[in-house]
Amino acid sequence: MTLIDERLEELKSKALACSDCPLAQTRTNVVFGEGNPNTPLVLVGEGPGANEDATGRPFVGRAGQLLDQCLAENRITRKHVYICNVVKCRACIIEGRSVKNRPPRQEEVSACYHWLKEQLEIIKPLVILSLGAPASNIIIHKDFKMTRERGIFFPTQYAESAIAALHPAYVLRQHGAEFEAARASLVADIAAARRKVMEIKKELAEKAAPQPENKPAPPQELSLF
Ligand code: URA
Numbered sequence: 001m002t003l004i005d006e007r008l009e010e011l012k013s014k015a016l017a018c019s020d021c022p023l024a025q026t027r028t029n030v031v032f033g034e035g036n037p038n039t040p041l042v043l044v045g046e047g048p049g050a051n052e053d054a055t056g057r058p059f060v061g062r063a064g065q066l067l068d069q070c071l072a073e074n075r076i077t078r079k080h081v082y083i084c085n086v087v088k089c090r091a092c093i094i095e096g097r098s099v100k101n102r103p104p105r106q107e108e109v110s111a112c113y114h115w116l117k118e119q120l121e122i123i124k125p126l127v128i129l130s131l132g133a134p135a136s137n138i139i140i141h142k143d144f145k146m147t148r149e150r151g152i153f154f155p156t157q158y159a160e161s162a163i164a165a166l167h168p169a170y171v172l173r174q175h176g177a178e179f180e181a182a183r184a185s186l187v188a189d190i191a192a193a194r195r196k197v198m199e200i201k202k203e204l205a206e207k208a209a210p211q212p213e214n215k216p217a218p219p220q221e222l223s224l225f
Contacts, residue, residue: 023089029056033084047087132167165189
């Protein structure tokens with residue numbers, strides 16, 4: 001266990017007892033986040049849905065399955081990355097016997113923000129991939145527009161670089177050719193984030209130990225990143 005694992009576990013145990021906003025009253029589980037805390041790449045979604053609330057794990061419903069497939073097409077598994085959300089508890093509307101997801105309210109996002117901030121301060125990823133506009137509004141900038149700014153790298157206080165991708169739940173709502181195009185853009189943005197990690201790592205390695213001019217650089221990236 002690294003110091004990062006330990007610090008994240010400590011933060012998680014506090015988050016599991018959180019009652020800072022009304023979502024605490026309707027949640028089944030706090031969905032803190034999971035994956036590899038020692039990773040250079042963190043994915044941030046909006047907030048848990050029904051499956052995540054039931055299991056306490058991020059992205060385990062249909063959107064999560066699509067996300068896993070798109071990661072796999074980039075040879076990435078959940079062991080390589082860390083996945084979390086802006087809001088750690090499910091936002092829902094209870095109408096009689098039916099419970100429906102709803103977007104988290106601004107005050108819920110604000111109340112939850114410090115968990116995400118602390119999580120990212122502990123992990124210190126090199127790159128963040130924000131999934132969907134609500135996560136990108138937090139990670140990249142508050143007026144983020146998916147149509148204009150998707151797929152572009154931005155410096156951020158949480159990592160050296162961040163890039164937004166379409167949210168997998170949005171991709172699932174598309175049909176036919178639109179679905180294929182949206183899915184392909186998610187795969188491409190994951191690929192771009194992965195390449196960016198490798199680029200930053202290479203720059204950092206060169207800064208730490210510059211290669212003598214006539215010595216060829218060692219083969220880059222035997223491992224995933
Ligand atoms: N959508 C999200 O934004 N996060 C999840 O964990 C699941 C679905």
